[in-house]
Structure formats: C-alpha cells, structure tokens
Amino acid sequence: MTTISLTFNLLPNSSDHRHAFHFIRSHRRPIGRNPSRRPRVRVYCESKTEETQIRRCSPFLESELLSGDGVLASREWKAVPDIWKSSAERFGDRVALVDPYHEPPTNMTYKQLEQEILDFSEGLRVIGLKPDERIALFADNSCRWLIADQGIMATGAINVVRGSRSPVEELLQIYDHSESVALVVDNPELFNQIAETFCSRAVIRFVILLWGEKSCLASEVMNGWPVHNFKEITDLGHKSRIALLDSHDARQHYIYEAISSDDIATLMYTSGTTGNPKGVMLTHKNLLHQINNLWDIVPAVAGDRFLSMLPAWHAYERASEYFIFTYGIEQVYTTVKNLKEDLQRYQPNYLISVPLVYETLYSGIQKQISTSSTVRKLVALLFIRISLAYMEFRRIYEGKYLTKSPKQRPYLVSMLEWLWARIFSAILWPVHLLAKKLVYSKIHSALGISKAGISGGGSLPSHVDRFFEAIEIKLQNGFGLTESSPVVTARHPTCNVLGSIGHPLRHTEIKVVDSATDEVLPPGMKGIVKVRGPQVMKGYYKNPLATxxxxxxxxxxxxxxxxxxxxxxxxxxxxxxxxxxxxEGRAKDTIVLSSGENVEPSELEEAAMRSSLIRQIVVIGQDQRRLGAIIVPNKEEILVVAKNLSILDADASELSKEKMTSLLHDELRKW
Structure with missing residues (x-):
C-alpha cells in the first residue's frame, strides 16, 4: 500500500489554532471486489493547537508594539505606566531617584527608570505572568519596589501590595483572598520568614526577590518553587524586548491589547479591626485622577527634591510618587532612623508624610529649645509666642479664619476688625522678622522643607499646625482614604487655612449628611462626610456586601x-x-457614656499629646460612667520631671509605677 500524506492548513488566517488533516489513499486492489471501483480514501484528522498568547500593554508606554498590531497609538495616558514614557522624553537624563540605603546604592535617571520598568515587565511575561492575574508584592519602599509595581501594572496583571513587617498570617490571608498566583518579596529574610507557612497553605507559581541573593535562602523552605532575583527578571525581559522589537516574526506569536483605564490596577487591603480582609479595587482611572490633579496642591517643578519615607504600599505615598515623577523631580529614599540626618543632608523642597512625623519634628525642636541655656530658652519661647500672635492677626485680615456660623458680620464691623488686625500685625511684624533671623533660620537649615510639608493619613494636631505656621514652614493638610485612591481634599498653597483639610480636588464632590436621615446638611452643620469622584474605588474584591x-x-x-x-x-x-x-473625628470613634453624653475622644487625645510626658494616648469609656485612658508614657521626660520635682534622686534611673501614674494624672489635669 502506498500512502500519500497531504497537510492542509484550513484556517490560514487564524492565529489561535491550526489543524492538520491527513488523507491516506490505498492503491491495493481489494480481493473479490469490482476492480473498476474507485480506490478507498480514509481521512483522519490530527488536531495540533498552537496557542497564541495575548499580551496586554500600557498604551503609550509600549506604543511600538501596539501600533504594529492594528491598535492606534495615543499620547494620552490610559494606564498608570504610560507616565514613564512621557517623563523619559521630557526629563531623560535628570536624576529621578536616589536610594542610598539598599545594596547596591542606586541613582537612576528618568530614561533608565523607564527601561528598567519595561525590562521587568517583559521579564514577568517571559516567566508566565498573564493579564488579569494577581501577583503579591510584599516589600518596603525602595527604587525596586517602584519598578516591580509599575512592571506588574504594565503587563495588565494586578498587584496585591503589603509591607514586610505585616504578620505572616496576615500576608497569607491577603495572598489567599486575592487569589494571587505568585510572590514578589523584599529580600531573602522575608522569604525565609514566611516560606514555612506559605509552603503548606499556598499555591505559588514562582517567587521573585527584589533585593539579596538566592544563596541566602534556607534550602529547607524552597519547596521546589522557581525563584528569580531582580536582575534575572530584568535580563530576561531585556533580551525578549530586543528580540520582539528586532523581529516581525517574533511578534506574530502574540496578540496585543491595550490596557483600559477601567481595568483594575491594584488591590490594596485595608487594615480593619474585624479580621475580614477588604481588598480595595483601584483602577488605572482612579490613580490617574490623582496624577492629573495633585499639582494644584503640590506645584512641583523639575529639579525639586522630595524625601520619601512612608510605606509605598500605602495609597497616600503611592499616589504621591506617581504624581511627582511626572514633573521631573528627584526623589530620595530615607528611613525613620535616618530622617533627621537626611533632612539636613538633602535639604528637600517637599516632605510628604503623616502627622506623627511632624509631631516628632515638633517635639525634637521643643526639646532642643528646652535644653538650651536659660536666656536662649526664654528668648526663643518669647519669639514663638509673638509669632503665634502675629500669624493669628494675619489670618484675620487675610480672611482665612474658620467659622461655622453662616451669619455674616456687618460690613462696618468686618472693616474695623480688618483694620484692627492689620495694625497689631504691623506692630508684631518687626519682632517676627528678628525671630526668623535669629531662631527660625537655624530650624530651617536643619529641616530643609523649603516649599512645604504635606500631611495626610491622619489628624494634624492644631498646636503642631500653628507652630510650623509661626516659624514659617508651610504645612498643608489633606484628607483621603484608600477607597478614594486616596486624596479627596487638601489645603492649597495660596489658601492654607489652619484647622481644615482644604478644598475638594478637581472633579470631586463633597457633601455632609445627617447620620440618621441621610439628608444633606447646610454649610456649618456637622454630619457624615460623603465623597464622589473619578478617584472612588471600583469596590471591595469579592465582597459585594461591604461594597x-x-x-x-x-x-x-x-x-x-x-x-x-x-x-x-x-x-x-x-x-x-x-x-x-x-x-472633627470618626463617626465610629464617638464615645457614648452611660449618662447619654457623646464625647469626641480625638479632641481630648490631641490636647493630651501636647505634653512631653505622653507618647501616645487612647481615650476609652464606651457605656461607662466616666472616661478613662490608656497611656504610653515618655519615660525619659518623666524621669527628668521627677528629678526636678525632687520626687526622685538625681542618680536614680527608675520610677515606680505609682509615682509615674501620679505624675501623668497631674499632667492630664492641666489639659
């Protein structure tokens, strides 16, 4: 029997499947059959499938690939990683980031940063990460965190972020709930810490180390998982990108799609008290709203220097970083330990941080003043008191004095008040200028922050707010939530009204409603704050009820x-x-005493925190007859006070709990 095999590609235009059909013809004449009968033809089908991979790309960042696949390239940002191509074109050789505390220390230009993101993104595709898959990024703030974050987004995958100091069980819970398929970790130490728990309870396709070497991993916890270090991923990606850009045939194996603005970019888990994970789904559109509108609050220009110390997996730090890199700034990474030295060393124009940092800086300045000689101490305190009064009068004549009352004062009374404030501020102004030259200039040289400190993520105590205003270091307070990407409102540089969280961002609506009826309340009336705008989340992942x-x-x-x-x-x-x-506080923080009295603990806590004897305080008393407090004392300061009051011997190093409690009780009574 002679066999002829013919192969036909029946779907020549299909990029997904090819089927080989084989026709076998028999020339052997059957015995006892009619010789004139046509030869029998047996047909069988052998299906061979070659899958064409779908690649999702950031529309502007990887426009070279998309334009060759019939997708029109646009310079408009549709996905967060698009910003890096714009910044590389505008600020290519400018230094984008300085990371001095990792090994190796890193300085990177905007062009280098763009290429690293592209290489890391392509490296992830090479090792099998697909669009819409979730990948956990458990690491702390660094240049490689940023590259990994943006590289993941550029593939169309969704990163699930958390810090390395989170409890192992919490990390596992987030990994499982998000249905992550792989893990990017900060360093071998973190991997060794979590591997045993993850080994038996999680499915992991691969692991990537941002810092450190694979040789530092404990062999007993490897569990057969493929492990890659940062350089291996970027090298893989770089080679693959060269092959794709140089060869048209190589690109034919893929279908390219553009990431949509409505695609989920990241899952950020809120730290709730219930133990139930709430993964906030933020889209590219959510985050691009922040990038496009934060300049009204922080009018950064190319060359401005920012000091970064907050966790990058917090929405506040994250959105701020994305935004500032679109203006050609230089970001320097620091740590809590090195903050004081780095403020003086790098002299940042801006510091984006949380109230606790500004409280710590305030306490440091106060301590420096209190340990000065008696004359210097008295002079400094007098100057500060005069400057506080000067700023108070200035707020009045500038029209930046908060009031709840909708009733406007008569025009004549307002004019007299304006004139009165002008006169007194003019009297105090020369003393304020002298204070700037003799005292405040030294504080400025130690802190930098020549343009503004931006505070968010919590309530900024009024005494800290007023102090920095008095010494002419501008603090701009803002407000937001993870669920709103996060910034909702912030104080503008030209309208920095103390005691407030500023005006809403552009395209953002705010209303205050009655907690019982949900009716909108008029200005000046207190209620629940609600927000609507492009930055509001898509919802909570797999949690429609909470959404x-x-x-x-x-x-x-x-x-x-x-x-x-x-x-x-x-x-x-x-x-x-x-x-x-x-x-004025959180609705759920309101304490209702058994007498029916409602108490806002934040006001009491803020007042108590002015004391140098108290590090932290939480007011309690729900359903009780009276209030109580849990206090973390400042033991060093308490020892100093105890010795000054002769409660303790000069050479003693410990104070009994009873005496410490008595001192704290006396201190609280002052407030």
Missing part, C-alpha cells in the same frame, strides 16, 4: 468621618474659607 455598605447607587462613598463645610462669606475674617472642609 454596598460603603458605596450607594449614585456613587457616593461614605467616609465614616464627621465634619462640616465652611459657609460662604463675602467679607470679613472668613471670606476666603467658603467651601473648605473641616473634620
């Missing part, structure tokens, strides 16, 4: 915060405060 509780059908996000909106005044001390938002 429904937080987001209503009209897109309003319940922040859970109590606040009010300043009424509009055309004249007087509050004429520039209209529309500004003021927060």
């Amino acid at each position: 429904k509780q937080a987001l209503d059908d009209d897109g309003w996000l319940n922040t859970g915060d109590i606040g009010w909106i300043a009424p509009q005044h055309s004249v007087g001390r509050s004429r520039h405060c209209g529309g500004i938002v003021v927060l």
